Amino acid sequence: MSLVRFVHAADIHLDSPLKGLEKYESAPVDRIREATRVAFKNLIIFCLEEKVDLLLISGDLFDGDLKDFKAGLFLTDQLKRLSNAQIPTVIIRGNHDAEAKMTKKIHWPTLVHELNVKKPASIKFENLGIAVHGQGYAERDIYDDISQAYPEPVAGLFNIGMLHTALQGRDGHAAYAPTSVDKLRSKGYDYWALGHVHKREVVDTNPPIIFPGNIQGRHAKEIGPKGVTLVTIEDGQIESITEHFLDVVRWDHCHVDLADASNESEVYNAIRKVINESEERAEGRLLACRLTLLGATELHADIVSRQEEWAYGIRAEMTDSDGDIWIEKIRFKTQAKVDIEQLRTQDNPLGGVLRKLEQLKASNEDRADLLNCLTTINGKLPPQYKQWTDALNLNDPAQLDELLDGITQSIIPKLLQDAGES
Ligand SMILES: [Mn+2]
Incomplete structure (x- = not known):
């Protein structure tokens, strides 16, 4: 019996900036800036500790062209740790790190393989019983279905296709390298390691077609746990597919109904209850939370007329001693306790x-x-x-x-x- 395990990651977006971060009130700027790097380190540590056999990164490893060579060094240093442990990495480029956008050459460590951007390519890991097929982006705007030219599956091996794609379109994601589940299935591969869509999605199970999502949420629209997919193959068959969280800043939306609140301390209590639940889900990470206040409340008039004071009071009351809660924004959506139809x-x-x-x-x-x-x-x-x-x-x-x-x-x-x- 042979057991082989690979990690499927995508959309690292290394050094992705949160635009306008310094304009936010009391933002933990450094911790948020570093988050994609720390999450990437977590990915390397995860691969080492789990002693996996292979790492796949399905595009958008970089957020864009490198600002300086320090970012390149950080990356090669991290990937070298895997090479030293004899764990190979396969990378394809996505729209964010398309070859044409990147002006600085990366010196990949020995066991890091970047797939061709001009035509589909395959790498065989005979010792693992795995063949990886894929093609990176030469330019940002790829509107052809590049997957259909991918090579035929290799008989006797477990075949994985790597593709950065929006499939037939995904909300909030540019429609690059469009294709369909049926077309991917027709290739006869055993697993499709997709990238581009930042929200985790198991698109299909036969064969598995998966977006692992990004490993670190980058702003308040990328909420919830973020991580990678770990696939275990036993004698050429998938034995298990599991999700593992690697994020260090957890974004969340907290909705608080203030219908029953009639004074300040009741408002704080209601908010605290919801934020505490969110903090528990964050399991010790920095919680970056967007707060929405809802409900028809008798406090509505006061809230509307003194919004800034309320915002200050809420931030002051909710900040915890170790600074692990940051309220990114407060949206005031309460309503007047009146009969609008009648008015x-x-x-x-x-x-x-x-x-x-x-x-x-x-x-x-x-x-x-x-x-x-x-x-x-x-x-x-x-x-x-x-x-x-x-x-x-x-x-x-x-x-x-x-x-x-x-x-x-x-x-x-x-x-x-x-x-x-x-
Ligand atoms: Mn992308």
């Missing part, structure tokens, strides 16, 4: 404004006008604003709805107050 029918300024907003939301013509205005404003914003991970996406109708609902909720308290005073 909307009233014959007063508030009723009029609410009706106008409702009409704006429902009318295609009004929406188009509003979008025109917003597009003009958007065009005048500095570019760094548009690169923010949660910059307004004007092509998304749901975001416009959310924007209008937010406006509605923030003006209700003010107009109610004015109505009361008059």
Whole structure:
């Protein structure tokens, strides 16, 4: 009986910067900056400790061209540890580290194999009973299905295909090297080691077609545990496929319903409960948490009028002594505890404004006008604003709805107050 194990990783995005990090309040800048490197070290340690036989990295090892040679040295030093332990590594380039984008040559250690970017290639590890097939990206924009030219499977070996692809399209990921499950299956391989999609996904099981996801979340849109896939082959057959987490900063979204909160300390308690649960899931990692406050609450008017003070109070109350919790952003989405339908029918300024907003939301013509205005404003914003991970996406109708609902909720308290005073 022979047991062979390989690790399938992808999308390391070494030194990926969190754009605008220093603008965030009290951000643990250094720990977040270093996160992709520390996670990569964790990957090397994992391979060494588990004594695996092979490491595959399915594209986007680098986030982009290296800023300096230090990054290159860090990488070769780490991979050399695997070479010294006789563990080979196979790498393909993805859209982020396509050959044309990288100006600095990397001196790969002896047992690191980079697959060709011009045509598909194969590497046979006869001692492991494994053949690896794949092709890297010569340029960023690959719109052909390169997988279909991959070599025929090698008889008698366990055949793995490495491919950086969006398959038939994945939300938030450019549609590079498109292909389908059926097409991949038709190649007759035993495992498809995919990369590009940052959220882990077992696309199919026969044969396994897997995106392991990235090994470290890079911002608040990449939440939850991040890691690699470990595959065990016994006598040429898959014995097990397991997931192992390597991330050091855990991103999460915490939603807190404040419907039952009627004072400050009840708000803090409700938030603390949700953050504590998230902190437990992070298992000692730095928790970077985006907080959303929801619910129809009697505190809504106060929250709307003193948002900055509330934000400060929440941050001050939630920060723990060892600094392992960082609230990345607080989204105020509470609602007034009022009957909007009823207010909307009233014959007063508030009723009029609410009706106008409702009409704006429902009318295609009004929406188009509003979008025109917003597009003009958007065009005048500095570019760094548009690169923010949660910059307004004007092509998304749901975001416009959310924007209008937010406006509605923030003006209700003010107009109610004015109505009361008059
Ligand atoms: Mn990619």
